[in-house]
Structures are given as C-alpha cells and as structure tokens.
Amino acid sequence: MGVCTAFHVVMGDLAVHLLQGLIGEEVTQNQRVLLIFAIGWLVVLPLSLTLTSDSILLSTTAVVGFTCFMVVVGSCGYVCFMDAVKGNILSNLPSSAMMEGVHVVLLISVVMSIPSIIQPCRQAIGTLLFEQQVNGTFSVKGDMSLCQHIATTSILLFLTMTAGILVQDVETVLGVVGTTTGAIICYIFPSLMQSKLRKGTVSGKVDHAARIYF
Known part of the structure; x- marks a missing residue:
C-alpha cells in the first residue's frame, strides 16, 4: 500500500x-x-x-x-x-x-x-x-x-x-515505507518466526515464562 x-x-x-x-x-x-x-x-x-x-x-x-x-x-x-x-x-x-x-x-x-x-x-x-x-x-x-x-x-x-x-512528496512516502518495512522484515518478523518455532520446546517455554515474569 x-x-x-x-x-x-x-x-x-x-x-x-x-x-x-x-x-x-x-x-x-x-x-x-x-x-x-x-x-x-x-x-x-x-x-x-x-x-x-x-x-x-x-x-x-x-x-x-x-x-x-x-x-x-x-x-x-x-x-x-x-x-x-x-x-x-x-x-x-x-x-x-x-x-x-x-x-x-x-x-x-x-x-x-x-x-x-x-x-x-x-x-x-x-x-x-x-x-x-x-x-x-x-x-x-x-x-x-x-x-x-x-x-x-x-x-x-x-x-x-x-x-x-x-x-x-514521494520521497516522504518512500522514506516511511522503507523505515517501517525494513524494521519489520529485518527484526520483528524473524523474531516472531523464531518464537513460533520454539513455542513447544523447553527453551521456548523458559523464554515465555521469563517474558511473563519480567
């Protein structure tokens, strides 16, 4: 969009x-x-x-x-x-x-x-x-x-x-798109995917418990 x-x-x-x-x-x-x-x-x-x-x-x-x-x-x-x-x-x-x-x-x-x-x-x-x-x-x-x-x-x-x-201003639009999608693709999505894959493992349960506690 x-x-x-x-x-x-x-x-x-x-x-x-x-x-x-x-x-x-x-x-x-x-x-x-x-x-x-x-x-x-x-x-x-x-x-x-x-x-x-x-x-x-x-x-x-x-x-x-x-x-x-x-x-x-x-x-x-x-x-x-x-x-x-x-x-x-x-x-x-x-x-x-x-x-x-x-x-x-x-x-x-x-x-x-x-x-x-x-x-x-x-x-x-x-x-x-x-x-x-x-x-x-x-x-x-x-x-x-x-x-x-x-x-x-x-x-x-x-x-x-x-x-x-x-x-x-097209430069403003592309700047906003680049900064938001860049952060999502590089940092947020990989972390969510990793968390999803580790959800049923022991380390995943420990991480989940630690996030809830802290």
Missing part, C-alpha cells in the same frame, strides 16, 4: 505537468485532486478489477518501461547532474516535445503499474480475511467472491489515492 501511495504521488505530478502544458497556466490543488481521482476511478480501478494473478501483460509492460527509464533517464541523469539532481529527475531536464513524450509514456507506465501492485495486496487480504482453512492450512490464493473482490479493490485504491493526495 505504501508503494501504491508513492505511485499515486508520481502519477499526480506527471498528470499535473502535462495538464499545465495543455492549458498554459498553473494547476490548482483542487484541480490536482480531481485529476488524480479521475485517473484513479476511470482508468486504474477498471484495470485493477480485471487484473488477476495470471495476467502478466501489465506487469511485463510496467517492468520494461521502468527498466528503460532507469537505465536511460536515471543513470544518465545522475551522471550529468550529480548532487544537483532533483527528487523527480525529469525536472532537471529542459522542456521540449521529446520530454513531454517522456512524461506521457512514464504516466502510462505508472498507471499500468498500480493494478500490478494492488493485485498481490488484494490477494494477501483475501487470504487473511476471507479464505477458509483446509486441513489447518491456507491455499494462499486469496480467493474471494465478486463483491469482496470489488469492495477490497475499491477500498485499497481509495485509501492509497487519498494518502497520495495528502502527502505530495
């Missing part, structure tokens, strides 16, 4: 830049909000509802697009501008017809990537909340009914879109 929020921020920045070029004047905050909601509900939501775990077209397109931008605009941009590079590296480059085309292609790539991010998040929620256990285990498919599928996708999109509107 954090990465999806960052993508909404980037999507908003790109869309605002293109709209400013079309209308020739500064885009207001209200116009930015309407623009993000319009793209989200009219484009991203239908794509997210139709995307399944077997659909690889959007994922492949997004990966290829971002790889090209990373190698060409990213690497070459850092070599050219070094410490002067901005958070959005495209802002360092002069405005031209080619750069407008780059913004359009990047916007399309971002929009097509959001459904690919929502899909595994929706699958995890489906496994956690809706899927029934079989012989004490989950199939980890995240199967859900049509209503649950639509409701979960809409809620995920609304929450991440709202967060992307409120926090307009």
